[in-house]
Amino acid sequence: xxxxxRRPAGDRVDIQRKGGGxxxxxxxxxxxxxxxxxxxxxxxxxAMHALGIPxxxxxxxxxxxxxxxxxxxxxxxxxxxxxxxxxxxGTMQWATAQGDESxxxxxxxxxxxxxxxxxxxxxxxxxxxxxxxxxxxxxxxxRWQLVGFIHGVMNTDNMALSGETIDYGPxxxxxxxxxxxxxxxxxxxxxxxxxxxxxxxQWNLARFAEAMLxxxxxxxxxxxxxxxxxxxxxxxxxxxxxxxxxxxxxxLFTREDDDAALINDLLAWMHRRSADFTNTFRLLxxxxxxxxxxxxxxxxxxxxxxxxxxxxxxxxxxxxSRNLMGQHNPAFIPRNHNVEEALLAATSRDD
Numbered sequence: 001x002x003x004x005x006r007r008p009a010g011d012r013v014d015i016q017r018k019g020g021g022x023x024x025x026x027x028x029x030x031x032x033x034x035x036x037x038x039x040x041x042x043x044x045x046x047a048m049h050a051l052g053i054p055x056x057x058x059x060x061x062x063x064x065x066x067x068x069x070x071x072x073x074x075x076x077x078x079x080x081x082x083x084x085x086x087x088x089x090g091t092m093q094w095a096t097a098q099g100d101e102s103x104x105x106x107x108x109x110x111x112x113x114x115x116x117x118x119x120x121x122x123x124x125x126x127x128x129x130x131x132x133x134x135x136x137x138x139x140x141x142x143r144w145q146l147v148g149f150i151h152g153v154m155n156t157d158n159m160a161l162s163g164e165t166i167d168y169g170p171x172x173x174x175x176x177x178x179x180x181x182x183x184x185x186x187x188x189x190x191x192x193x194x195x196x197x198x199x200x201x202q203w204n205l206a207r208f209a210e211a212m213l214x215x216x217x218x219x220x221x222x223x224x225x226x227x228x229x230x231x232x233x234x235x236x237x238x239x240x241x242x243x244x245x246x247x248x249x250x251x252l253f254t255r256e257d258d259d260a261a262l263i264n265d266l267l268a269w270m271h272r273r274s275a276d277f278t279n280t281f282r283l284l285x286x287x288x289x290x291x292x293x294x295x296x297x298x299x300x301x302x303x304x305x306x307x308x309x310x311x312x313x314x315x316x317x318x319x320x321s322r323n324l325m326g327q328h329n330p331a332f333i334p335r336n337h338n339v340e341e342a343l344l345a346a347t348s349r350d351d
Contacts, residue, residue, distance in 0.1 A: 012114075014086050015059065018079040018167075034074035035063060036343045041079055041168040043342065047334045048165055053143045055165040056083040075347060084164055087111055089208045090157035096211040108215055115162050126215040131230055134205055136163030138234055141201045142241035145194070146249065147330060148174035148277040152184045154192050154200045156207050173333040177270040177277045202234045248328040249281050250307060251321030254314040262303075262310060269299050281329040285322055 018041070019033025042058035049055050064076035087107070095103040112119055112129050122128040140163050144151065151158070152170040160166040170184040179195025190196060209216075209227035217223035239260075246263045247255070270280055283289045290300045311321055345351035 011084070013082050013084060016081050016083065016086050018081050019076075020078050032064075032066070032068050032076055033078065034068045034070065035061070035077035036074070036347050037169065038077045038079040039343055039346055040171070040339065041081075043334055043339055044168045044171055045081075045165070047173075048149070051147055051330055051333075053147070053149075053165060054140055054163055056081050056160070058082075083160065083166065084162040085111075085114060085160070086166070087114075087161045088157055088166070089159045089161065089204050089211075090155070092161070092208055092211040093156060101214050104211065105215060108212065111161050126212060127226060127230070130209060130212060130216070130227070131233075133161050133163070133208070134230060134234055135237055137201050137205060138237035139163070139241045140165065141198050142238055142245055144197060145242055146245040146328070147333065148177070148194070150174060150181060150183050150192075150194045151197065152182070152187070152192055154197060154204065156204050159201070159204045159208075172336050172339075174277045175336065176274040177267065177280070178274070179271070198235070198238050201238075202231060205234060206231055245328065248324055250284065251311060251325045252314065253316050253321075253324065256310065256313070259310075262306060266303055266307075269297075269303060272299075273297070278330060278333050281325070282331055285325040285329050287322070 019031075019038055021032050038061045042061055045055050045058050049057060059080040059082050061077055061079050064078055066076040068074045068076045087110075092104065092107060095107045108126055108129060112125055116129055116132050119125055119128040119132060137159065144165070150172055151165070151168075152172070153167070158167040158169075172183045174181050174194055180190055180193050182190055182193045184192060187193070192200060206227075209231060213220060213223040213227060216226050243260055243263070247253075247259060250263065250266070252259065266280075269275070270277065280289065290296050290304045311318070314321075316324075
């Protein structure tokens with residue numbers, strides 16, 4: 001072990017090959033993979049880890065020596081991925097599709113013991129499990145939004161019950177702020193757009209609830225009522241995590257009722273001006289979002305005065321606010337053009 005590396009924490013992990021072809025657990029997917037997408041997952045997942053966002057990790061990418069056929073013939077590769085586990089919403093759907101309630105119950109019991117052991121003694125462990133998974137997903141999606149991350153393909157096979165980001169396909173970090181930004185060529189309707197990620201997460205959780213219904217209550221109607229009530233808490237939980245994170249991004253330690261309006265007005269200005277998501281918050285951190293020149297944007301100047309007035313109403317100093325902002329506004333993200341350059345170098349020049 002090299003100097004400076006952390007020793008293993010002793011946590012259990014799963015190791016999986018991605019891109020090796022179908023298995024008997026594949027639900028119509030599990031294709032062989034090409035080198036470029038596997039390297040993209042390596043880059044982006046490690047960036048997410050560095051940003052402190054729960055994620056699977058990439059251990060290695062190896063070429064297979066076999067061709068992979070897409071629009072062109074590509075070099076085959078396999079990613080070795082490390083995760084808290086690879087149990088997903090789709091895994092629960094697969095178990096339920098077997099038509100044997102004992103399979104669903106066994107998977108739920110395993111998930112509970114593996115990822116949520118503190119809930120084992122709950123009087124209603126399956127509802128408690130669903131509530132805990134919902135809460136983790138609300139927190140995770142909020143953290144994606146706070147750094148401008150767009151997953152690209154948020155289907156139920158790509159939502160891990162552990163609360164980790166998993167399966168990086170056509171994903172990217174947003175440059176110019178636009179909630180409608182997508183990064184999947186097949187997502188022509190914007191189903192997985194940046195601004196649609198929270199409701200899609202809730203939709204996935206609804207599919208998870210459907211699979212779990214027999215475990216919630218023997219009476220289907222009562223089970224649906226209970227699942228619906230739990231699902232309806234998702235938007236509020238997400239909003240709480242997102243707003244707390246946004247407060248930190250603009251240097252606010254305290255809470256006021258108008259904070260959401262203040263932040264949404266900044267985002268609206270960013271959208272109108274196609275401002276870079278990451279750089280805008282870095283400029284704000286350094287006090288350079290709006291200059292004192294004749295060319296200053298009057299809209300952002302007006303917003304800056306509101307923000308400064310709000311900041312002065314908290315006991316923390318300007319230096320403390322900027323320190324908070326520096327901790328929550330990354331200076332570096334894997335820029336799309338840099339990622340593409342790296343992938344091109346690897347796939348075309350063996351670099």
